[in-house]
Amino acid sequence: MKRIGVADVADSPEEWEVVASFDRFESKIISVRTDRVRMPLDDTADRDYVTHPGSVAVLALDEHERVLMLRQYRHPVRGMLWELPAGIRDVSGEPTWLTAARELAEEAAYRATTWHTLVDLYSSPGMTNERIRVFLARGLTEIPESERDFEHHHEEIGMPVVWVPLAEAVGKVQSGMIHNSPAVAGILAAYAAFADGFASLRPADAPEA
Structure with missing residues (x-):
């Protein structure tokens, strides 16, 4: 594993594979979604989140x-x-x-x-x-x-x-x-x-x- 130092402390974009996605709720501004995400060791887990325009x-x-x-x-x-x-x-x-x-x-x-x-x-x-x-x-x-x-x-x-x-x-x-x-x-x-x-x-x- 790469050794991490102070210079590496900066957020970076990354996207893990989504194997399935389900819309649970939608309104004028926000929606609620469940993504089934591929995790390390080839496991999957559901992640619920609110989508928002910012x-x-x-x-x-x-x-x-x-x-x-x-x-x-x-x-x-x-x-x-x-x-x-x-x-x-x-x-x-x-x-x-x-x-x-x-x-x-x-x-x-x-x-x-x-x-x-x-x-x-x-x-x-x-x-x-x-x-x-x-x-x-x-x-x-x-x-x-x-x-x-x-x-x-x-x-x-x-x-x-x-x-x-x-x-x-x-x-x-x-x-x-x-x-x-x-x-x-x-x-x-x-x-x-x-x-x-x-x-x-x-x-x-x-x-x-």
Whole structure:
């Protein structure tokens, strides 16, 4: 077996043989599938997972190094969670940073002039193929009331928006007060990237592995 070192620590694409596949459920956004996968030693095992189009999230950071956060009800976990502006990749062919800019405008009524890729993650790779790209947005301006044409529905109605100092947001993550996965990842990644003035971040249109 090849000896693995620190230089080898990087996720890589790989696909094991699927000998059979069964669709269990399908809705407007997600579906549930069972794949029978060939395992080592020529064994097979069934793997159930949710297929998902993917998501984006935005860590909007103002000139005072504060993070824009909003609170939304999440029924599966029965909780009001503090999150970043986020949404589903629901427009075919749309660049992900434009999807993120649209979500920032619709959910928080802000625009940004500077965009970078902050962090990529799989929300729960053992049970879904959902991938999330979190962007860093800076150079923020609030959209005037007269230019806002998005109508909020359901859980999005009445979402409060709070500006949280980045260091305090890190503390809230570490103390278990923030649980949303892209919010946790984005806050910690932004705090780490702040050390070099965000110079090491990838461009907004960086390819996804």
